[in-house]
Amino acid sequence: MHTTPRTHLTHHTAPDGVAPGAGYTHVVTGAGRLVAVSGQVALDADGDLVGAGDPAAQARQVFENLRRCLAAAGAAFTDVVKLTYYVTDTAHLPAIRAARDARVDVTRPPASTAVQVAALFRPDLLLEIEAWALVGGEAR
Template sequence: MRETKLTHIAAPAGVAPGRGYTQVVIGTGRLVALSGQVALDERGEVVGVGDPAAQSRQVFDNLRRCLTAAGATFDDVVKLTYYVTDIAFLPAVRAARDAQVDVERPPASTAVQVAALFDPRLLLEVEAFAVLPESAS
């Protein structure tokens, strides 16, 4: 299998570099789209009620499991989108992310504060896009 070639452009001309994310990630291959993951365990129970760090770890564990199911890893992720009910949770989210991604070549990302998620006990949701090599045929 060929390796996916991803190009990271931390700061295009005239754009400030991001802290903990890359402004542009370019790749060719098969696109993998992961639905937003929340802090639910395999039984559908909320993990870490009221605890953004525990919820962040569960969310990234769920993302890792979804990536594995697609034959991918966090090294293949090109974009993360964070939906948080309080922007103050970002340090906990970043800590969980940094435990999974290459912090020297992080994916592109967007963080948005939202009024609520589908369950009021949930504090964040994270979706991901990854790129895998073309299938060997």
């Protein structure tokens, strides 16, 4: 089992016998206050779509919305332990990863799951991302 040194409040682990994650960590543990951020989509503060038909622009807006939600809870991307991606087409994943990598510590990425869905609640939305964060406490 490979474990990275604790530099924050979480512990990132790559279990023996499991293929290494490409841009995510298999196991993230920690202690503290749990922050759950509902799935965010590419709507701006006025509820207008950002980036119609453009997965990169939508991903950037989604990560900005996530940043604002985390900040409202006293958290930051350094506290995120899990991201879940809902995408209408897995071809959008490279654009999503680029937006993610601009926000997270790529040497200690959060755990993640990507799911292709038939549709989101509006047909012009290409992706939705939810986040889980741990704030405070002591990692084990």
